[in-house]
Amino acid sequence: MIEDIKTINDFDFENQIVLIRVDFNVPVDKYYQITDDTRIQFSLPTIQKILSEKGRIVLISHFGRPNGKPSKTYSLKFLIPFLSKKLKLTVDFCEDCIGKNVEKKINELKNGEILLLENLRFYKEEEEENENFAFELSKLGNIYVNDAFGVSHRLHTSITILPKFFGKKKCIGLLMQKEIQFLNKFLSGKGEKPITVLLGGAKISSKIEIIENLIDFADHILIGGGMSYPFIKIKGGKIGNSLLEKDNKIIEKILFKIFDKCQEKNKKNILSFPKDVIIADSFKNTANTKVSAIDSIPDGWAGLDIGPLSIKYFCDIIEKSKTILWNGPVGVFELTNFSLGTRSIAKAIAKTTEKGAFSLVGGGDSIASLKMEGCDNKISYLSTGGGALLESLKNKILPGIKAVINNT
């Protein structure tokens, strides 16, 4: 089915008004300086190709969570100087997303010109799969391009409903095409073996379901960070005050399914957990710390990073791998005293990639730790979507991708 998707290479853009859904939801500091511009950088090839082919571009995006109301804090206007500099042309801005003013501005666009519209989420309808809002947006262009991988798992109007109004004139951009290609390397099971997946972080319930699917094609699944504690607890270990989600009963059910599937597939040793962890008596950088076995953490203490034995154990597996996927830190890496594990993993993946392995890393925190170590440029592909990447790993076609598959 993925083969049916058209890309921007299948269209002639001269004289066309192209509505591109991008994901410019970038992190900024309090002065609106962009602290990580990866998402924008990765969308530039799509924009530049269409401009060079004399198309007229209308960019639509969301930014933050304005809760369906216009707000200065969440305006996309701050991006104009940045985009104009990157594209070496003046990018125009419109303070609305639909209506007569926008339509007038678009009618004045000439070939090779570009207009950015205000934050789509200033309309509550954006997050409600709203047909009327989609219809109004559809008046703004005659070809629809989705280059917003980071939100393509969301059931939002500009992602799932808007493309329906473009008949066969809809496709994906180059960022999206790359994300799909690299993900397919994993999901097809054709990645070079050994295949290792490392899952960390704190959103246990959203990641745990993926593991069942990973068992089919991975050789090693390393579980670190907050993700590891429900497993240790269910195996009878003492985890003290370490991270557990409230709905532990549902998680326990999923864990039993995972253990059953490992048995059934004869992959009893596929799951690996930290052996030792750095425990702390409070959730602070200045906390008292000591090293503990992961399954005997005293009450009042919480595991906040993986320990030296675990670093070695995980890095040895990574360094023997030929295909690596990583999502989520193995500790509270934002606090320097609990960042060594995550930074060591980042370096090991970069080193193994330099030796010829293929690596795919997704999720803001994992990418941030690669940047801390100055090795983000060594990774084969940095995914622009954390949640979208995880959803794809459930082996589902994302709603945003489904919506541009030609079925009309």
Ligand code: AMP
């Ligand atoms: P996620 O969005 O699921 O990738 O989670 C990222 C967050 O997980 C980061 O903010 C980390 O500080 C947090 N994290 C990682 N390991 C732990 C841990 N052992 N205890 C508490 N939080 C953790």
